[in-house]
């Protein structure tokens with residue numbers, strides 16, 4: 021794989037090139053649809069995390085062997101899916117198999133009384149306290165407090181969503197203290213999508229956090245926002261179409277909190293095509309008109325091609341890479357099924373024609 025795509029830089033074998041290629045400008049379709057898909061580059065993780073990824077020290081080998089457990093210990097949201105363990109009998113390579121629909125959750129920012137904090141709640145404690153809780157929550161899995169400490173520090177300092185969650189927590193706490201007599205719950209709303217430019221490094225900042233008070237309809241969250249609840253109550257779902265989904269679940273693959281796929285990422289089209297807004301285009305690629313948005317499949321295809329200039333830590337992530345791919349495919353499938361479900365009328369009309 022030593023021929024790089026002249027548009028996106030992805031590495032390919034020569035025989036994969038499109039017939040429109042020239043010797044000087046090899047073109048490929050599978051990585052970037054010949055330049056129509058353009059995403060921001062994957063950045064090298066902070067040094068401490070990169071050392072855990074490089075596989076040379078004992079600590080690093082231990083980290084890579086347990087990377088899924090470490091990732092879930094540090095996730096801001098949970099991967100909700102039924103894992104099918106029947107294929108795992110202790111022989112052969114590691115298999116990650118899932119069954120049924122995906123249902124990712126993000127819990128309240130305060131733990132329930134008399135329970136250990138989990139997920140995002142752990143980021144509001146000091147590093148030492150958080151490590152103790154994480155060790156308790158993962159008893160019997162052989163995880164190490166030293167690695168926990170390194171990861172806590174890396175994510176506290178670099179992950180955009182960790183910082184945004186903390187701002188939300190502090191603002192909600194302040195509001196709660198100022199309005200002790202209000203019975204109903206307070207929420208924080210985070211605007212995750214800023215513009216449609218997928219090439220920029222897009223992650224929310226503290227400015228994107230707003231607090232809603234009960235009865236105040238001035239900030240109405242929409243499906244692109246992430247809504248956080250201060251105290252208990254039912255778990256909130258986080259959909260795979262939300263930009264915050266990927267950085268909240270895969271914190272060790274995206275340690276800076278780079279946004280993942282969402283429905284509003286524009287394809288890189290000639291000006292005439294890109295200006296027409298298609299209200300029916302949901303990015304699934306199922307419509308009959310020329311689509312203008314990057315589909316979830318385009319997104320994963322782009323990310324799963326290795327680029328000479330990008331960091332390749334995602335490809336070193338072993339079982340976590342596998343999980344991310346399986347999860348991504350399930351999300352793609354789920355989205356296509358939803359499209360079929362919601363477009364029955366259109367499909368029948370096509371059939372009559």
Ligand SMILES: [Zn+2]
Pocket residue numbers: 025026027028029030048051052053054055
């Ligand atoms: Zn390409």
